[in-house]
Structures are given as structure tokens and as C-alpha cells.
Amino acid sequence: MNQRPDTPLLDTVQYPADLRKLDKSQLKQFADELRAEMIDAVSTSGGHLGSGLGVVELTVAIHYVFDTPNDRLIWDVGHQCYPHKIITGRRDRIRTLRQGGGLSGFTKRAESEYDPFGAAHSSTSISAGVGFAVSNKLTGSDGRVIAVIGDGSMSAGLAYEAMNNAEQAGNRLIVILNDNDMSIAPPVGGLSHYLARLVSSDTYLKTRDFASRLFRRVSKRVHKTAAKAEEYARGMVTGGTLFEELGFYYVGPVDGHDVVTLVDILENVRDAEEGPILIHARTVKGKGYEPAENSADKYHGVAKFDVVSGEQKKSSGGPPSYTKVFANALIAEAKKDDKIVGITAAMPGGTGMDDFEKAFPDRMFDVGIAEQHGVCFAAGLAAQGHKPFVAIYSTFLQRAYDQVVHDVAIQNLPVRFAMDRAGLVGADGCTHAGSFDLAYLCTLPNFVVMAASDEAELTHMVHTMAEYDDGPIAVRYPRGAGTGVEIPAVPEKLEIGKGRIVKDGKTVALMCLGARMEECKKAADMLEAKGLSVTIADMRFAKPLDEALIRDLLSRHEVAVTIEEAAVGGFGAHVLTMASDDGLTDSGVKIRTMRLPDVFQDQDAPAKQYEEAGLTAPDIVETVLTALQRNDVSVEEGQIA
Known part of the structure; x- marks a missing residue:
């Protein structure tokens, strides 16, 4: 059992106003205590570890210098915000992270006034920051906005779109680039610290402004030449030319773990008339906790772990994850077909594409946090005759919807989409x-959309995608382990738009799309115990619908229920539309749709999320009995007890 760390300084701080009462000389000790508290908290709750450890000193310095929450602090993505939560009134709940009723693993407006902008997807902080800063400008407020963005998030075009317009925000906007991996600039050293202090100091800025005004009076050409000379001189030393070209005054690189230097620099830029300003801070992911420093990927997101050894709680084994099944199936297909290539957007481990890369290093492309580019890149590959598999979490594919429509669907290009984490995801919550x-896919012409009910079906579907060349095709599958079914050694090519009967009955038809199949089987057992005869259909395809199977099921059952782990507008809605168009709703069959509720569900244990969503076996039984207007049924079919 881990012993709580000793945190005498941290114990005196509940809010940033308390932090500002400390002497600057105490900040290093405070940061060490904050880091220890975060490690201990995450060891009991699990969550994102390495990223938060890397910004402890940045978090302390920002809250020490700026008047938060009046000055707005915006974290990009948000998985590095645990230290921020601890010192903004939420320490007493920090061990509830990512649990039902507990703190979110990301920033969340409804949770605290210190979270002015919610996050979880990347590269939004600068755009939002410009919005906050311009609002302050329009209302005459002198509040500052600080946007902290990681180097990985800078790979998304949205960050540059925002920077290109940030000049409107003036000196009310300060962007901090948390650089913990990408080699944007030379290593940090004493000279870099000196230059950063110098170019951020009030004396330097005033001298620079005076010289600028003087040169403007003497000669526009001289002024421009001098400005360019200064810009490129600093750019060669510090790597800031790109940011200067986008309208930022660049400061850095600085040591993101030297809290006193950070405070000095932040105090300078806080009071500067120059702006917007970008501070380039070099940090170490996992800083201060050796296991996390030595294995940044492994300790990015962690299960519960032992603080002393760093050993994470291991899973109890069981069936492979759907992600692993997908990766293995794709590798098997790629061995037979050298036209297959893999694409992911900064999630090779999360999507299983790291395994694909090991097998085919020249045929796997990680485009970074750039889903739009990834999809359009895939469209170009497909247009040239390759078979791109784009493996992206369902929630992140939303970021590339314009490319899905215009660059793939309209051109009817055979891009293959593997949508991991389809449905509810537990601790990560609604984002x-x-x-x-x-x-958003079934509404598009030319698309084929499949959903896997188990690991064997996913294997068949990957093979079907590899063989399909008539247009875009997608498969969705859930997070977590499979059901334990045997995975076929030789996969089957599925007939497009054809489902299958898993169990045949007479009274109730359960039309399942995707991974709620096990709950459908349990519900069928419960209904049959009440004397009802049940058909289970694995529909396989949300588009095109198996219209012949649907007509058959609706024509010979009293009740038909569609079940899907997706929002309204998906499979059930399309079945209802088809039934209405064909006049099948007039035949007396009672059609009910079961889907995710029209709310954004907060994080919780998966079982509780499904109960809240009403997608468990008892919910299916209740839906059927309510449709039949029966509270119970005797063993003899059709006789009300």
C-alpha cells in the first residue's frame, strides 16, 4: 500500500491565491510536493500520468504569476491538467479522477471556474484563447489569456489557423508551447536561459520599441532591414522564425522545469506591451518519476500502479482486444496484398497500427494529430490504386468529416476506415x-458501413474491406476485450449488405448491429424463459441495409427491436425510414429502436454506462414486453399470465 507523501507547503494551498502568498524561493519545494501528490493520486485512480508530470513547474509558475481565474488559463487536450486541478480547489476529489461522479480526466467548464474552456481533443487552445482575448479587448478588460499547447498538438492545422489570426488578440494572449518531444530547437542551456530572460525583459522590449520607432522615422527601408536582422538572428539561435512570421513575439527555448526562471519570464511577458507572445518551454514527459521518464509511451495513460516499483496493475487476461484482432487481421491481409497501406493520426498504439508498422515499416504512415490530412492523404493513395486503411478512433474521425464527404465519398474512392472505440468508452467519458x-456516415451516398458483433466478425470484415474496391467502406468496433469466440484462420468475404440469422424464432425479432450481441443473447434467454420465441439477427451492415432480411423479420414477428451502440440517426433510424417507405409500418408489427440516449454521458465504469444508456439485456426485455403490452408471459406462448 502506498504511503501518502509529506506535503507541508501544498497543504497550505487550496487555491492559486494561496500559492501567491509563498515566497518565490519556496516554489521549487512546492512543485516537488505537487508532483508527489499527483503521482500518489494517479496511482490509486489511474489516468494520464506522464503529461501531467511534465507540466508541474509550468502549472505552478502560471498560477503564481497570473491572476487566475480572472486571467484565463486554457490547457490544450487537457490530459496534463491534474496538477492544475489539485491547486484549484479540487485536491480533495483528485482521487476520484475518471470515475463515476468524480472529476473529469480533462478540463471541464461545469467543474470549475478555473476551467474556462473544456478540452479532450487536441489543438483547440490557441483558437479558443484568441476568442477569449479578443472578447477582453472588445469589452476593455485587461485580463490575460494563457494557452498551453503541446508540441504534438502543433501538428494539427487548427493550431496554425489560430496563430495566423492571433495578432488580433494583441498582448492579451500568451501561448506556451510545451515541447517535450519534437526537436523544434537546440537543447536548452545557460545561454538560452539568458537570451529568454533578455528578450522578454521590460528593458529589452522598451529598447526594441524605441529603436523600432526611431528607424521608422529615419527610413522605412532601414527599419525593415533592422527588424529582419533581429528576427533572423534570434531565429537562428532560438528557432523562433516560424512563430515570428505568424505574428508572435517569440521567447525561448526555456527550461520548463526551472520554476524560478519561468516565473521571471512570465512576469516579463505578463506586463509587456508587445504581443501576442509565444514562450517555447522544453519539458520532459514524466519528469520526476523515473519509470515515467524512462517509458513515456507506457506511462502516458496508466492503470492503478505501485508508486515505489512503478508496476501497473495487470489485466486478468482473457480474450484479445478488438484493437489487437483488427491489427492481426490487417497484417494478415497485407502479407497477401502489397497495395495495402496503413494510416493513423498520432495513435499507433491505440489503434494497433504500431504492430502493423513493425511488420511493414514502409507501408505505415502516422500523420500526427492531423486527421483531415490523413483522410485526404488516403484519398490520394486510393486514387492511385493503393488500398489505404485509415485507423482512427470514431470520436477523432469527426475532425475529418469534410474530407470524408468531399474527398472520399463524392469521388467514390475506396478508402477503408477502421473506427476504433465505437460506442461508450468508460473513464474517458463523452469526449x-x-x-x-x-x-454521420450512413447518410453519405457510396458508403458501406459495417459493425462487428465479435472478433470473428471483425476478422471477416477486415478481409471484406481488403477485397472491396467499389467505394469507401468502414467498420466500427468497440474498446476493450472481445467475447472469446474462435478467430477464423481463413476469413470469409462477406456479401455486401447481407446480415445473418443467429437464432430463429417466431414472436420477437432482435435486430442487432454490432457489439451488443451478447446482451441480445442474454435477453433472448430471458424472454424465452417467459415463453416468447425469439429471433436474433446480426445485421452486420448499417449501410446498405439488408432490406430482404428486414422485410422478412418485420413480416413474421409481432415485435422487432433494433439495437445499436450509437446515437439517434443511425441504424434504427434507417430501418424505420425503409419500413415507412415500404409501408411495412402498416402491417401491425411493433418496431422499437434502442440506441444511446440523446445526452453526453459522463465517465463511469462501462457496465454502469450501459445501464444508464438502457442497452443491457434487462432493458431489451423491458422494451419487448412493453411493446407487447405484457408484464409477464406464461410458458405457453401467447398466453398472458
């Missing part, structure tokens, strides 16, 4: 739930 892909 990562794959709730909407059926609604």
Missing part, C-alpha cells in the same frame, strides 16, 4: 465516446 459515426 472520447464514439457515438455519432453511424449517423
Whole structure:
């Protein structure tokens, strides 16, 4: 059992106003205590570890210098915000992270006034920051906005779109680039610290402004030449030319773990008339906890772990994850077909594409946090005759919807989409739930959309995608382990738009799309115990619908229930539309749709999320009995007890 760390300084701080009462000389000790508290908290709750450890000193310095929450602090993505939560009034709840009723693993407006902008997807902080800063400008407020963005998030075009317009925000906007991996600039050293202090100091800025005004009076050409000379001189030393070209005054690189230097620099830029300003801070992911420093990927997101050894709680084994099944199936297909290539957007481990890369290093492309580019890149590959598999979480594919429509669907290009984490995702909550892909893909002409009910079906579907060249095709599958079915050694090519009967009955038809199949089987057992005869259909395809199978099921059952782990507008809605168009709703069959509720569900244990969503076996039974207007049924079919 881990012993709580000794935190005498941290114990005196509940809010940033308390932090500002400390002497600057105490901040290093405070940061060490904050880091120890975060490690201990995450060891009991699990969550994102390495990223938060890397910004402890940044968090302390920002809250020490700026008047938060009046000055607005915006964290990009948000998985590095645990230290921020601890010192903004939420320490007493920090061990409830990512649990039902507990703190979110990301920033969340409804949770605290210190979270002015919610996050979880990346690269939004600068755009939002410009919005906050311009609002302050329009209202005459002198509040500052600090946007902290990681180097990985800078790979998304949205960050540059925002920076290109940030000049409107003036000196009310300060962007901090948390650089913990990408080699944007030379290593940090004493000279870099000196230069950063110098170029951020009031003396330097005033001298620079005076010289600028003087040169403007003497000669526009001289002024421009001098400005360019200064810009490129600093750019060669510090790597800031790109940011200067986008309208930022660049400061850095600085040591993101030297809290006193950070405070000095932040105090300078806080009071500067120059702006917007970008501070380039070099940090170490996992800083201060050796296991996390030595294995940044492994300790990015962690299960509960032992603080002393760093050993994470291991799973109890069981069936492979759907992600692993997908990766293995794709590797098997790629061995037979050298036209297959893999694409992911900064999630090779999460999507299983790291395994594909090991097998085919020249045929796997990680485009970074750039889903739009990833999809359009895939469209180009497909147009040239390759077979791109784009493996992206369902929730992140939303970011590339314009490319899905215009660059893939309209051109009818055979891009293959593997949508991991389809449906509810437990501790990551609503920002990562794959709730909407059926609604946003099934509405598009030319698309084929499949959902895997188990690991064997996913294997068949990957093979079907590899063989399909008539247009875009997608498969959705959930997070977590499979059901334990045997995975076929030789996969089957599925007939497009054809489902299958899993169990045949007479009174109730359960039309399942995707991974709620096990709950459908349990519900069928419960209904048959009440004397009702049940058909279970694995529909396989949300688009095109198996219209012949649907007509058959609706024509010979009293009740038909569609079940899907997706928002309204997906499979059930399309079945209802088809039934209405064909006049099948007039035949007396009672059609009911079961889907995710029209709310953004907060994080919780998966079982509790499904109960809240009403997608468990008892919910299916209740839906059927309510449709039949029966509270119970005797063993003899059709006789009300």
C-alpha cells in the first residue's frame, strides 16, 4: 500500500491565491510536493500520468504569476491538467479522477471556474484563447489569456489557423508551447536561459520599441532591414522564425522545469506591451518519476500502479482486444496484398497500427494529430490504386468529416476506415465516446458501413474491406476485450449488405448491429424463459441495409427491436425510414429502436454506462414486453399470465 507523501507547503494551498502568498524561493519545494501528490493520486485512480508530470513547474509558475481565474488559463487536450486541478480547489476529489461522479480526466467548464474552456481533443487552445482575448479587448478588460499547447498538438492545422489570426488578440494572449518531444530547437542551456530572460525583459522590449520607432522615422527601408536582422538572428539561435512570421513575439527555448526562471519570464511577458507572445518551454514527459521518464509511451495513460516499483496493475487476461484482432487481421491481409497501406493520426498504439508498422515499416504512415490530412492523404493513395486503411478512433474521425464527404465519398474512392472505440468508452467519458459515426456516415451516398458483433466478425470484415474496391467502406468496433469466440484462420468475404440469422424464432425479432450481441443473447434467454420465441439477427451492415432480411423479420414477428451502440440517426433510424417507405409500418408489427440516449454521458465504469444508456439485456426485455403490452408471459406462448 502506498504511503501518502509529506506535503507541508501544498497543504497550505487550496487555491492559486494561496500559492501567491509563498515566497518565490519556496516554489521549487512546492512543485516537488505537487508532483508527489499527483503521482500518489494517479496511482490509486489511474489516468494520464506522464503529461501531467511534465507540466508541474509550468502549472505552478502560471498560477503564481497570473491572476487566475480572472486571467484565463486554457490547457490544450487537457490530459496534463491534474496538477492544475489539485491547486484549484479540487485536491480533495483528485482521487476520484475518471470515475463515476468524480472529476473529469480533462478540463471541464461545469467543474470549475478555473476551467474556462473544456478540452479532450487536441489543438483547440490557441483558437479558443484568441476568442477569449479578443472578447477582453472588445469589452476593455485587461485580463490575460494563457494557452498551453503541446508540441504534438502543433501538428494539427487548427493550431496554425489560430496563430495566423492571433495578432488580433494583441498582448492579451500568451501561448506556451510545451515541447517535450519534437526537436523544434537546440537543447536548452545557460545561454538560452539568458537570451529568454533578455528578450522578454521590460528593458529589452522598451529598447526594441524605441529603436523600432526611431528607424521608422529615419527610413522605412532601414527599419525593415533592422527588424529582419533581429528576427533572423534570434531565429537562428532560438528557432523562433516560424512563430515570428505568424505574428508572435517569440521567447525561448526555456527550461520548463526551472520554476524560478519561468516565473521571471512570465512576469516579463505578463506586463509587456508587445504581443501576442509565444514562450517555447522544453519539458520532459514524466519528469520526476523515473519509470515515467524512462517509458513515456507506457506511462502516458496508466492503470492503478505501485508508486515505489512503478508496476501497473495487470489485466486478468482473457480474450484479445478488438484493437489487437483488427491489427492481426490487417497484417494478415497485407502479407497477401502489397497495395495495402496503413494510416493513423498520432495513435499507433491505440489503434494497433504500431504492430502493423513493425511488420511493414514502409507501408505505415502516422500523420500526427492531423486527421483531415490523413483522410485526404488516403484519398490520394486510393486514387492511385493503393488500398489505404485509415485507423482512427470514431470520436477523432469527426475532425475529418469534410474530407470524408468531399474527398472520399463524392469521388467514390475506396478508402477503408477502421473506427476504433465505437460506442461508450468508460473513464474517458463523452469526449472520447464514439457515438455519432453511424449517423454521420450512413447518410453519405457510396458508403458501406459495417459493425462487428465479435472478433470473428471483425476478422471477416477486415478481409471484406481488403477485397472491396467499389467505394469507401468502414467498420466500427468497440474498446476493450472481445467475447472469446474462435478467430477464423481463413476469413470469409462477406456479401455486401447481407446480415445473418443467429437464432430463429417466431414472436420477437432482435435486430442487432454490432457489439451488443451478447446482451441480445442474454435477453433472448430471458424472454424465452417467459415463453416468447425469439429471433436474433446480426445485421452486420448499417449501410446498405439488408432490406430482404428486414422485410422478412418485420413480416413474421409481432415485435422487432433494433439495437445499436450509437446515437439517434443511425441504424434504427434507417430501418424505420425503409419500413415507412415500404409501408411495412402498416402491417401491425411493433418496431422499437434502442440506441444511446440523446445526452453526453459522463465517465463511469462501462457496465454502469450501459445501464444508464438502457442497452443491457434487462432493458431489451423491458422494451419487448412493453411493446407487447405484457408484464409477464406464461410458458405457453401467447398466453398472458
